[in-house]
Amino acid sequence: MLLVTKMLLMGLEIFPLSLVVLSLLTFITTYIIAVSQKHVTPYLPYISDTGSKSPESCIFGQLLNISTMLAFATMYVRYKLVASMVNIDSTRLHLLNKISLGFGIIAAFGMSVVGNFQESNVLIVHLIGALMVFGVGALYAILQSIISYKMYPEYNGLSICRIRAAISCFSSICFITTFAAAAAAGKNYKNDPLHWQPEMKGFAAHIVSTASEWLLAISFLSFFMTYIKDFRKVEIDIAGRVSVSHLDDCTSDYLNERSPLLR
Incomplete structure (x- = not known):
């Protein structure tokens, strides 16, 4: 109850914090369920492997949809802060x-695609979503790192620039390693992709790929963690302006200097 109260009293930093906590909770929960149901082996499967079959796929999709909205909110606040x-x-x-x-919106949408289009059902769409999350997400991190450097020293310190640059470089390396190792592992592999075993050919490359994907996901979450301190100092006001005196009235009856010339 105390934790809930503290979260309700938070400012905009609740967006990146909730994103990180919910994402980690999603990955851990679906991994436990998938392994217990023997839908995957415990040998470090891909994150999306743990959400490929029911019932864990339902949890995976639902929580990733919520994480998508939190990611949208987080990146929008960051955009407004810089602007x-x-x-x-x-x-x-x-x-x-x-x-x-724009890159952030694409990456966040890709997260929803990954959650809703399981690899066991629509593989090509799932892979496109993964490229959106990890590939475009890496570009987002790189651009934000560049922006941080350009805001130094007037608006932020050098340490945060270096941290974000290090995370973005690490995530880029993990992205390349994930897909390169996956290609090497699957070159001669024809068995069930959800049940890799140590004695199988290509298992070592598979583990390199899956480990890189997990590290890639953690690096993205770490990048969002760097926003928390900044967001504590930001407020966004939403002001409403009603153009009519009665909600059943037509707006054309209330023309003023703010009315558009063309409709």
């Missing part, structure tokens, strides 16, 4: 910020 602090004349930095937000 609000940086000088209006810094057009290049504002452009980088917008591109980064």
Whole structure:
């Protein structure tokens, strides 16, 4: 109860914190269920392998959908933070910020795709979602690291720049390793991809691939953790403006200087 109360009293840092906690909870829960149901072997399966079959697939998809919304919120707050602090004349930095937000939206949407299109049902769509999460997500981290350096020393310290740069470089290496090792492991493998065994050919490459994927996911969550301190100092106001005096009225009856010339 005390933990819930503390979370309710939090500011915008609740978005990245909730994203990290919920994502880790999702991965651990589905892994335990999948192994206990013998749907996967305990030898470090891919994250999405643990959400491939029912009932764990239901939990995996539902919680990843929630994580997607938390990721959207987190990256939007980061976008607004940079847009609000940086000088209006810094057009290049504002452009980088917008591109980064676009990459972030694609990566977050890919998370939902991965959760809703299991590899055992629609493999090609699942792989596209994985590329969106990990590939475009790595680009998001790289751009945000560049933005952090460009905001130094006026708006943030050097240490956070180095931390984000290190995480983004590590995630990029893990991304390449994950897919390269997966290609090597699956080259001559024709058995059930959910039940790898140590004696199977390509098992070592498979473990390298799955370990890299887990490290990649953890590195992304670590990157979002770097936002928590910054978000404690940010507030976003949402102001409503009603253009009618009665909600059944037509807005065209209330024209003023803010009314658009063309409809």
